[in-house]
Amino acid sequence: MKRNHTGFTLIELLAVVMIIAMLTSVALPQYRKSVQRAESMEALVNLRTIFDAAKRYRSANSEAPMKLNGLDVSFFDADTPEASSFNIGNYHYAFSDWGVSACRISGSGSYANTYCLDMYYTYRLGDTKYKDLLICASKSQKYSWLCDSLKTDELPDGTAVIGTELD
Template sequence: MKKGFTLLEMLVVVMIIGILTAVAVPQYSRSVRRAEMVEGLAHGKTIYDAALRYKAVNGEVPTDFNQLDVGFAGTTIEGASFVDGNFTYTLGDTYTGVKGNLGGYDLYMDFPTVSDTGVSAPIRCCPSNSLGTWLCKNLSGNKTSGDCYVLE
């Protein structure tokens, strides 16, 4: 007798591997995108904190990354916007921004504003496609501000 697998056994194994792959790949892609989003948010928060320190000392918001007391290793930063890896970081008049260069979402960290109801400094996640919508919804309580989800 010959030993080995039958064609039917091989087909069943290939089908099972195909089904597992079909389920695992989208989940993996979402996990990677979510990790990238957290990386962008962490770097953006560092820039945001540096901008707040600059504003506290100088009484105005920074207009150039060279005014901040932070930097990115191996990166020369000039002006109010720069690209680092998968993200573009921006200094605005009322916010610091993080844009995902691969698409999906933009994050905006607003400088604090004071009103009769207290101090507000929201982080807004603005999706630019369905994947970004999924990421933003899961990070917030689905509280929206225009086309953005607020992550307060």
């Protein structure tokens, strides 16, 4: 009497699960890094859009804007556009007289140990004056790779710099 066995053995299933686990352990960190990079690029595009609108406002009104309302751009997901600082997605944006900044918000709602993208109208470092300068400053090792991937130059403390030199 011959028996036909169909299906998989426990060893075969275990081997498949182990292979999937190994692939996941390699792919997941790269996936997270890609997601973080995509989010930072979105924040950089938003920051640049806000910064360009702020420069136009500053040129027309002889003063820096202090809120999103009044600029010639709008973001449907900005939580408080009438305030001097607001959130869009996982980033906290703030206006100041020197420019605009965007800081990554951590899961706890803080941006103390993340990174910030700061755009300056003008910035002087030693004898060099920059126009439309972007500085990426990371407050933790977790995000330092991200600032390193954006930089075209760096400050003496290692802070990433992207900007146009005037002098």
